[in-house]
Amino acid sequence: MWVFGYGSLIWKVDFPYEEKRIGYIKGFSRRFWQGSTDHRGVPGKPGRVVTLVEDPEGCVWGIAYKLPTGREQEVKSYLDYREKGGYQVITVTFHPRPPLTPPPNQTLLYIGSQDNPDYLGPAPLEEIANQIVNSTGPSGRNTEYLFQLADAVRTILPEDSDTHLFSLETLVRERLHNVQNHSHTQTG
Numbered sequence: 001m002w003v004f005g006y007g008s009l010i011w012k013v014d015f016p017y018e019e020k021r022i023g024y025i026k027g028f029s030r031r032f033w034q035g036s037t038d039h040r041g042v043p044g045k046p047g048r049v050v051t052l053v054e055d056p057e058g059c060v061w062g063i064a065y066k067l068p069t070g071r072e073q074e075v076k077s078y079l080d081y082r083e084k085g086g087y088q089v090i091t092v093t094f095h096p097r098p099p100l101t102p103p104p105n106q107t108l109l110y111i112g113s114q115d116n117p118d119y120l121g122p123a124p125l126e127e128i129a130n131q132i133v134n135s136t137g138p139s140g141r142n143t144e145y146l147f148q149l150a151d152a153v154r155t156i157l158p159e160d161s162d163t164h165l166f167s168l169e170t171l172v173r174e175r176l177h178n179v180q181n182h183s184h185t186q187t188g
Contacts, residue, residue, distance in 0.1 A: 003079060003108045015079060018067065022156060023096035029053055029055040032048040032165075033048070033050075035047070040140070051112035061160035090108075146168060
């Protein structure tokens with residue numbers, strides 16, 4: 001059993017696995033359209049984390065993990081709990097790089113669908129950036145989630161020119177820089 005990670009599963013690997021492969025899935029794009037009230041925000045003030053949205057031209061790079069033989073259900077149960085905030089499981093075709101023979105069978109994917117209660121949907125990037133800057137939850141600051149993901153994608157998946165992710169990272173870094181400069185002028 002394989003699981004595809006495209007968000008925190010890329011950089012926060014707190015579960016056992018037998019093997020991991022870099023690769024991509026087609027037909028989706030990664031977007032910060034999923035609300036998080038259990039990790040990067042709180043009820044009433046959700047953070048924003050990534051989900052995948054259908055996009056016929058889309059291609060999302062990530063990492064697929066082969067769950068340990070004989071422990072698949074145990075590890076999947078843990079991931080089900082970790083990804084409980086509005087995510088459902090679907091199966092997708094994973095394209096490893098370099099290609100594997102035989103290729104992995106259908107790969108599991110956690111996706112925040114539009115009909116889940118935590119789905120926030122599209123918004124102007126500036127609005128998403130403001131929400132990320134101002135959100136913190138039990139797992140930490142929402143900015144940390146964004147920066148960890150952007151750094152991991154840049155380092156591990158250099159083929160991925162995810163403009164949504166990197167534009168958002170730039171906006172959030174500018175906002176944090178401006179807040180820092182403003183507070184220095186206030187205290188100086």
